[in-house]
Amino acid sequence: MSMLSSRGLGKHFGGLQVLHDVNLEVPGGAIFALIGPNGAGKTTVFNLVTGLLRPSAGAISFEGQDLAGIAPHRITRLGIARTFQNIRLFPDMTLLQNVMVGRHHLTNYSGIAALFALPSFREAERRSRERALELLSWVKLDHKAESTADNLSYGEQRKLEFARALATEPKLLLLDEPVAGMNSTEKAVLMEEIRNIRDRGYGVFLIEHDMRFVMNLCDRVAVLNFGRIIAEGAPEEIRNNPEVIEAYLGRGDEAEVLP
Amino acid sequence: MEAFADFWATYSTLIFTVGIHALLALSLWLTLSCGLLSLANAAFMGIGAYTAALLTLHLHWPFPMVLAAGGLAPAVVALVIGAPTLRLSGVYLAMATLAFGEVTRILVLNLEITGGPEGLNGIPLLTTWWHIVLILAAAGYALARLRRSRMGRAFEAIREDEVAARMMGIDVEGHKLAAFTLGAVLAGLAGALNAHSTFFISPREYGFENAVDILTMTILGGISSLIGPVLGATILTLLPELLRFLHAYRLAVNGLILIGVVLFLPTGLWDSRRLGQMLRAWRTRWEGKP
Numbered sequence: 001m002s003m004l005s006s007r008g009l010g011k012h013f014g015g016l017q018v019l020h021d022v023n024l025e026v027p028g029g030a031i032f033a034l035i036g037p038n039g040a041g042k043t044t045v046f047n048l049v050t051g052l053l054r055p056s057a058g059a060i061s062f063e064g065q066d067l068a069g070i071a072p073h074r075i076t077r078l079g080i081a082r083t084f085q086n087i088r089l090f091p092d093m094t095l096l097q098n099v100m101v102g103r104h105h106l107t108n109y110s111g112i113a114a115l116f117a118l119p120s121f122r123e124a125e126r127r128s129r130e131r132a133l134e135l136l137s138w139v140k141l142d143h144k145a146e147s148t149a150d151n152l153s154y155g156e157q158r159k160l161e162f163a164r165a166l167a168t169e170p171k172l173l174l175l176d177e178p179v180a181g182m183n184s185t186e187k188a189v190l191m192e193e194i195r196n197i198r199d200r201g202y203g204v205f206l207i208e209h210d211m212r213f214v215m216n217l218c219d220r221v222a223v224l225n226f227g228r229i230i231a232e233g234a235p236e237e238i239r240n241n242p243e244v245i246e247a248y249l250g251r252g253d254e255a256e257v258l259p
Numbered sequence: 260m261e262a263f264a265d266f267w268a269t270y271s272t273l274i275f276t277v278g279i280h281a282l283l284a285l286s287l288w289l290t291l292s293c294g295l296l297s298l299a300n301a302a303f304m305g306i307g308a309y310t311a312a313l314l315t316l317h318l319h320w321p322f323p324m325v326l327a328a329g330g331l332a333p334a335v336v337a338l339v340i341g342a343p344t345l346r347l348s349g350v351y352l353a354m355a356t357l358a359f360g361e362v363t364r365i366l367v368l369n370l371e372i373t374g375g376p377e378g379l380n381g382i383p384l385l386t387t388w389w390h391i392v393l394i395l396a397a398a399g400y401a402l403a404r405l406r407r408s409r410m411g412r413a414f415e416a417i418r419e420d421e422v423a424a425r426m427m428g429i430d431v432e433g434h435k436l437a438a439f440t441l442g443a444v445l446a447g448l449a450g451a452l453n454a455h456s457t458f459f460i461s462p463r464e465y466g467f468e469n470a471v472d473i474l475t476m477t478i479l480g481g482i483s484s485l486i487g488p489v490l491g492a493t494i495l496t497l498l499p500e501l502l503r504f505l506h507a508y509r510l511a512v513n514g515l516i517l518i519g520v521v522l523f524l525p526t527g528l529w530d531s532r533r534l535g536q537m538l539r540a541w542r543t544r545w546e547g548k549p
Contacts, residue, residue: 050426076428088423090416100409101416105428107409114408115401121408128409168428 003028003063003172003203004049004080010057011044018044020227022058028171028203031194033214035207035238036224037247042207043085045224046174050082051075062172077105081170083161085177085207091150095141095160098149099132102167135163138200139193155186159193166197173197175206179213191217211248215239223247271388275456277496278391279449284476284488285398286445291482292411293438294418296349298470299340299356300446302363303333305465307447308454309373312382315455322385322455326394329451330444337443338436345435348421360470367462378461379454386456394452398445402485414438479520481527490529 002025009022018041026032034042047053049060051072060067062078070078081102090098100107107128113121136142139159144152149160158178165173178194179187187210194217198204208214214221215235222232225247231238238244283304290297311329314320320328344355367373374380405411413434416424425431454460472495480491498516502509520528 052422052425071430072425073428073430076426082426084423088420090419090423092419093412093415097412097415101412101424101429102427104409104413104416109409111410114410115404117404125407164427 002026004060004205006045006049006058006060008058009045009048009055009060011041011048011053012056018227019048022224022227022229024222024229024232026172026203026205027220029198029201030219031198031204031206031217033206033208033218033221034224035209035211035214035221038209040224041227042209042224043176046082046176046207049075049174050080073105076168076170079169079171080174081165081168081172082174083158083165083176083178085180087154087157087161089149089157089160089164092148094146094148095136095152096129096132096145098160099135099164099167100128102164103128103131103169106169132163132167135166136160138166138196139163155182155189158182158190162193162197166202170202172203172205175204177207177209179208179210187213211239272456273496273500274388275386275391275452277493278388278395279453279456280473280476280492280496281489282391282395282398282445282449282452283473284480284492285395285402285485286442286449287473287477288482288485288488289402289405289445290438290442291477292406292418293414293435294348294421295345295435295439296353297356297439297442298353298467298474299337299359299439300442300473301465301467301470302360303337303443303446304450304453304469305363305367305462306333306336307450308460308465309367309379309450310447311451312379312454312460313372315383315385316379316381322390325385325455326390326448326451329454330447333443333447333450334440337440341436341439345432345439357467357470360465360467364462364466367465373462376462378459378463380459382454382458382460384456384458386452391452394448398448399485399489406485410434410437475517479517479527481524481529483526484529484531486531487527487529491527494528 004024004026006022006024009019010017011019022045024034034045036042044053048055049067051067051070062080065078067075090101093101107124109121109124112118133142133145136145139162141156141159141163149157152160175194179190182190191213194204194206218235220233221235221238223230223238223244230243230247231241283300286303287297287300290300307329310332311325314325314328340359344352344359347355368376413424413429416427416429417431417434421431450465476491476495477488478491479495480489481487498513499509502512505512524530526533
């Protein structure tokens, strides 16, 4: 039973066809990867799922609900959270505040309660802070809760983005190139974090072009090339698929034609 | 006591102006805290001032109700114009709100009920010092509470990264409209207080120049905390008076001081983060000494 699925998904920007007839079945509680060379249209898939872009064709459904025309912040509230390829934190806010922003729609009190610091306000804020600290401890950043996000190293910023996304209490977490620009040590740490997240019961849907990273981590892989899905299956099947190898490395005879 | 009476007689108008400017700077701080560069607050002040003055002059409403109406009228306008204009961001929003301000000014200039270019005369002087203190204190308190609430966090998140805020489940459009409208309430209150402390209002007082003045006060003071806008409003109101001894060079020196602040303290006079760092540096220096 898939959690997120797309049928005949297409997207064009003017005359540029970015995605063409993309059918995906993303399972819950597992790590699913969408891989493909740079410019294949992977991030566009995320932007369509999260509602930042509207599909030109086809439909996306999450837990059986059609996502067409639903505002991005409502899609988040349905249980889809994401991170960004070019990390988008709130740099001047503390780590704790960053994560608490993710709990915005789960922190409920009236304006009056906030104005006079009534018990309902204090209780909701306390619960929100406790959960935020718990999430920070999952990614081992709780000791830095009060420093501002722009003081973090690159790897820590990624982990903070994970915690912030988890704060929205999603069922499915979309990670856009989580290990981009990282060295192998940092990659290993992050891979462990992603496994931890899956083991806690979240579905993970990630985009990556680092093949080795994906093959060691994922339960299922789909390959996107020039806006089309060219293969889907378990990592071993993908690794040996000639079309995938061609998409990544090119064809032997083409190489010989080059001067 | 007599000395105080003399002082008050000479400077009460100036002190009133400081308070009203502080309220205006706070109103813009609220809009800026959500990342909205708005030049509409001078017009909102004008709408508040005219609404309040007309209610006093023609309908003889009690002053508290006049003040409430002065805050509500621009809020209604903000709700109506906010929905289309707040889709814009950055300088485009500044231009749209500037255009709104001009439209408002020209409308007031040509309407009969507003007295046209001659403005409204003979507004009773109902504003007392404690009205200003009370409203300023209440506004400061409400904004301080707001900063610590989920709404304040959402405003800051939107200012720092709108797309990320949206992906965190925040209704960006709704929050922007709220910040814009609440800012209009504060600006309208400042206008109502102003109208009842100057006897006379005209469209000239709520135009482009005023919009830029409000922006300058807020930015000069710094928007990292609520102290900044109040400080900026105080300094910019008092500075021309303190420089009176320079006679003809007064405005030039005033301008030079502003340029100096913007060049050397780009985050404003009161930057809580910078002040915290300075404080820590001083402390370690003192404690480091044998």
